[in-house]
Amino acid sequence: MELDEVGRNWELFATSDPHWAVLSATGTRGGGWDLDAFFAQGVDEIGQAQVRLARLGLDVKPGRALDFGCGVGRLSQPLARWFDRCDGVDIAPSMVERARRLDDSDGRCVFHVNRSDRIGLFADCTFDFIYSSLVLQHMEPRFALGYLAEFCRLLAPGGVIMVQIPSRPLRPDELTVEPLPVDARVAEVDLPAGFPKRIVRGTQCSIAVGVTNRSAMPWPEGASLQVGNHWLDELDNVLQFDDGRAPLPSVDPGQRVDVTIQVTAPPRTGRYRVALDVVQEGIAWFGDATGGVTAPTKAARWGSRGAQVGVEVPVMETHGVEPAIVEDALRVGGLSVVGTEPTGFTGGWEGSWYVARKPDAADRA
Numbered sequence: 001m002e003l004d005e006v007g008r009n010w011e012l013f014a015t016s017d018p019h020w021a022v023l024s025a026t027g028t029r030g031g032g033w034d035l036d037a038f039f040a041q042g043v044d045e046i047g048q049a050q051v052r053l054a055r056l057g058l059d060v061k062p063g064r065a066l067d068f069g070c071g072v073g074r075l076s077q078p079l080a081r082w083f084d085r086c087d088g089v090d091i092a093p094s095m096v097e098r099a100r101r102l103d104d105s106d107g108r109c110v111f112h113v114n115r116s117d118r119i120g121l122f123a124d125c126t127f128d129f130i131y132s133s134l135v136l137q138h139m140e141p142r143f144a145l146g147y148l149a150e151f152c153r154l155l156a157p158g159g160v161i162m163v164q165i166p167s168r169p170l171r172p173d174e175l176t177v178e179p180l181p182v183d184a185r186v187a188e189v190d191l192p193a194g195f196p197k198r199i200v201r202g203t204q205c206s207i208a209v210g211v212t213n214r215s216a217m218p219w220p221e222g223a224s225l226q227v228g229n230h231w232l233d234e235l236d237n238v239l240q241f242d243d244g245r246a247p248l249p250s251v252d253p254g255q256r257v258d259v260t261i262q263v264t265a266p267p268r269t270g271r272y273r274v275a276l277d278v279v280q281e282g283i284a285w286f287g288d289a290t291g292g293v294t295a296p297t298k299a300a301r302w303g304s305r306g307a308q309v310g311v312e313v314p315v316m317e318t319h320g321v322e323p324a325i326v327e328d329a330l331r332v333g334g335l336s337v338v339g340t341e342p343t344g345f346t347g348g349w350e351g352s353w354y355v356a357r358k359p360d361a362a363d364r365a
């Protein structure tokens with residue numbers, strides 16, 4: 001995806017569900033984040049960054065920080081408590097607008113829009129600290145590596161960069177949840193009779209669904225089973241894969257349980273169908289695994305009486321870059337790599353935090 005398209009997608013996220021798009025956690029889709037909890041996560045993350053730097057024996061001058069891909073300023077604000085000033089840069093104007101609105105840093109955060117593959121807003125050697133989290137993975141590696149080169153240019157001598165980049169998706173054998181046998185992946189999902197015929201575009205709606213275990217095997221607690229939904233057009237093409245989620249308890253063979261799932265209607269007016277299925281997180285959708293046992297068992301049309309309008313559903317792409325390539329890029333940019341620490345399991349990807357420092361006159365002496 002070219003960068004202008006990346007930007008267009010993030011602008012759509014910023015105007016439809018910005019906090020969830022920045023940090024997705026169960027139950028936070030469709031405006032589900034409590035803002036205090038959301039910003040508290042940022043404070044925690046920056047606290048961990050300080051611990052990581054201390055462990056590596058790195059002292060950072062508390063002058064000027066760059067938060068690249070700042071979103072709504074979740075990390076810029078705590079960075080501005082640590083540094084004299086934090087410049088937050090983002091590709092999506094609506095993210096930046098919201099970051100400005102939510103900012104309580106008394107002018108220590110300054111937010112900018114940058115849509116280019118370079119960061120020409122700043123002169124060489126401007127920053128003492130450059131931080132980027134959950135950003136460089138959402139673009140093709142050629143762009144991520146271009147920004148790394150820019151970070152090296154923007155870093156002052158003695159400055160430190162800390163960036164998080166995934167390297168590869170986890171293989172099924174590395175997942176922590178035991179996959180259910182394929183024979184157990186047989187479900188029936190049904191909608192209640194009072195299912196709404198209309199929902200306001202872009203808004204959330206709770207739907208009660210019944211889920212029956214139609215297999216001969218129990219679905220155990222802790223198997224990461226959830227009921228989830230996709231959005232289809234009138235021809236049953238998938239417009240949006242993956243939307244709401246509701247966890248399932250343990251369910252015995254033949255047992256039916258009622259759960260409530262919060263779905264978010266597509267952002268444009270139109271006529272849609274909702275498809276429901278059971279998913280074992282990180283492993284398989286049941287319908288996919290068994291040739292379509294569950295989805296959709298029933299569907300309903302939502303939308304206006306007007307003509308169908310094309311739906312633009314934002315896409316968040318994820319890419320990985322091999323650690324050796326990231327480290328090389330940092331070295332080529334004149335930095336010494338001080339630490340590469342695995343992030344562990346995040347969103348089904350293996351990745352690392354890279355910490356690198358630009359030598360100063362004292363190092364060269």
Ligand SMILES: C[S@@+](CC[C@H](N)C(=O)[O-])C[C@H]1O[C@@H](n2cnc3c(N)ncnc32)[C@H](O)[C@@H]1O
Pocket residue numbers: 003006010011021022023068069070071072073074075089090091092095114132133134135138139
């Ligand atoms: C998942 S969010 C993370 C936001 C923030 N780093 C945080 O953790 O709170 C990714 C952010 O990166 C921004 N972004 C994506 N591509 C970008 C690019 N090429 N340049 C600047 N920002 C970008 C998006 O607009 C979005 O706000």
